[in-house]
Amino acid sequence: MTFSAPSADGWVRAQTTGPGAEYPQVHPDGLVRFQLELATAGDVRVCPGGAPDSGLGAGPLPMTRTDDGVWTVTVGPVPPGLYYYWLEVDGTPVNDPGSRCYTGHGRAVSAIEVPGPADATAWYQLADVPHGDVRTRRHHTTGEHAGWRRSVIYTPPGYDEQPQRRYPVLYLQHGAGEDETGWVDQGRADLILDNLIAAGAAEPMIVVMTDGYAWPRLRRLARSPQRSRTIVDAFEHVLLHDLVPLVDSAYRTVPDAQHRALAGLSMGGRQALDIGLSNTEHFGWVGAFSPPPIEDLDPATSFRGALADPAGLDAALRLLWVGCGTGEARFVEWRDRLHGLLADLGVEHEVFSSEGTAHEWPTWRACLHAFAPLLFR
């Protein structure tokens, strides 16, 4: 009885490699090796989901065919973290049969977890600390598009053991093409919080994640400014009329704005700014991770007019926080314009940059890790 042990030269299966598969493999120095047995194909490539800025590569990575009909490519070093990708076989996108699937890019998509130096990545690794439970709860929503949804709810370590204690709540949203599973499955929000809380670096908090498309059919509309506004409005209804009341009744929360934060990544960052800044009676803490550059930035109209009374906004908010990766230039440029506008208006806020990461999960893990310690203190 023998096992497929790690090879002597350090290559091991990735954490995202499927239960029965040997590839993709990763190397401690950040190299990544993709492999596919497909004798009949004429052309196979690895397509980084975050191209052209992806840490995996700027565009499709051609694989080389061996005599045995096995296609392979080695790339890197790649900065640590998780990256979406798929394979293109003779022009057709398919998932890598060797990788686990995640909901991203509007479908089930492959992703690879790239390791890094222990001291640089320990904050999102599974460690010997107390762990919260990640719960999935089904609940019914109201209004025009009433229906069932699933929300993912992190309860911090100790939640079950201290039945009298009440907790603040962070509502944390995914990006376009993702769903309520993204922040745990791709983002490791649970491990990031477990580690921060164990170190005394963040307040124990409940984290609530739900499908930001509000009604599923919105997901399949053609992109347009109207669709973007509709997505924000529909999600606001679900959030304020259904989700917050549910969470405040089913979990031991402190049900006020001082103990309620709203944050999200990309599309979810747009939702956090639009909904959070215009509902400060509900949310005292707002975080936007790589919010998309919107069509205009006008103190009279942006964020539903929330900047029209900057002093009022400033007084109502405990924290306004905007982060992105230095590798996503369009988002940095817009974030810096927002930074300048807020400074001109006298609205206190914080900005954050994740060094060397782009519009991908390494940026958003870093944002959560920087943002969560500031909350509820």
Next chain:
Amino acid sequence: MTFSAPSADGWVRAQTTGPGAEYPQVHPDGLVRFQLELATAGDVRVCPGGAPDSGLGAGPLPMTRTDDGVWTVTVGPVPPGLYYYWLEVDGTPVNDPGSRCYTGHGRAVSAIEVPGPADATAWYQLADVPHGDVRTRRHHTTGEHAGWRRSVIYTPPGYDEQPQRRYPVLYLQHGAGEDETGWVDQGRADLILDNLIAAGAAEPMIVVMTDGYAWPRLRRLARSPQRSRTIVDAFEHVLLHDLVPLVDSAYRTVPDAQHRALAGLSMGGRQALDIGLSNTEHFGWVGAFSPPPIEDLDPATSFRGALADPAGLDAALRLLWVGCGTGEARFVEWRDRLHGLLADLGVEHEVFSSEGTAHEWPTWRACLHAFAPLLFR
């Protein structure tokens, strides 16, 4: 702004169709339509995971190419429930980019949920009843292959609201090539329990599901009788030394054999019989769903000799239950031999048949639905 509404002739996206995809589609009469745009391929087939007995078909289902390079095939009527499948493109297995992925067949694999008549399938549908939480908990195991694992834990409706109440526990295991996510994602164990409990047809119970391979590398060993025994032994260690103590300390259980059941499907059914019948001081209720025909059936040695003292076994067990589908002949034949042996030995037990279903999830959903109401009463 228009939506892709259900077509006038009744075709709709399957519940398992990915968030951004239009296919696969299903029809209320049980027809299933698969579709893939892949202009360069020369041959595309749908491969039922449960072939040759699958409700989807006995073997690969060739797809037909249209002039637009779209491949399509319509099959059925298919009995309601969930079926694993994948696509074979010019001989290479790939997942359907249109479907969600599940852990089965030792990897991420496509699956399709086929609808059925409301009165015949309501027991596993999402309904307007109280819903339990499905929690994912990380915990550390002990012994030779110590490490972290994730277990999935269903807490019944009311668990959080009644902090003094204690509950019985069903340990419920997946089959070969699956993992701890199978019983919820594919089996709908949570919805089946929600519906039974709401109807007063089952006791409110905690359900615990974990990775039955015990230590992940076992999953990649070549199949052999020794591997099967190793998998049972390793899982017994995790179950008795790690998981049961964790669950009894972290959740409000009644920590005795009268309030603890062990069940599983296929490989998990083998584990339930071997471990359950030889550990009646821990488990008073044992259920095997489609347990695999083992090499021998001998009252002196089978199930680790648990049948050597039939009167003692009979007195210690509250329930011994064995079910399978009428469409899986090898499993029925073995189940019936076991039935005869137990009857000869005077060990009280129950047998169950799921009409017209094979070695697939429709059988195991039906088994859970028949088994759970008998527990803890």
